[in-house]
Amino acid sequence: MAGQGRPRYLRRNMKPIIELSENDFGDILQFPLLWRWNSKTHAEFSPEQLQAIRPLTIQAASKLHAALKHLQQPGGLNPSETYELRKINTEQNEEEMKTWMDDLPIAADEPIVISWSHELAVQTKWEILRESWSDFWYPSSDDLTAIPISSDWALAASHDGLFEWAKTENR
Secondary structure (H helix, E strand, O other): OOOOOOOEEEEEOOEEEEEEOHHHEOOHHHOOOHHHOEOOOOOEOOHHHHHOOEEEOHHHHHHHHHHHHHHEEOOEEOOOOOEEEEEEEOOOOHHHHHHHHHHOOOOOOOEEEEEOOOOOEEEEEHHHHHHOHHHHOOOOOOOEEEEEOOOOEEEEEOOOOEEEEEEOOOO
């Protein structure tokens, strides 16, 4: 993987939100949500897909979760921190969700981090989340926030089925 061993930065207004180094990543085999991606009853990701999902340690997940708090408020993304908001509810059919995700202006190989809580977060690529969003987000139980390493947009999915995407920089 490109850049291994070098720090990665999540940026907001050209200042790092959180720095990730190799010490901030844990073992996928120990990740509590692994069952979502390697179970016959849920989903069976390929070895390449699983290798592209890098769990953060609890400490790194906690720092990330705290750094993302400003983006959210009760009911969705914070309008004072975002612009060009796009929304969809997962009650739409699967094809509408696929079209919505495909239409977001994000490169397939863009590195992103996904945070569920102060203990659970991963780094992966946009295409992994885009193609398998329902394996990362479960209705009624999950709230998640995804941002790219550049931190210039945010995707938030609430447990009630609302998905929101917005830009976060260069207003």
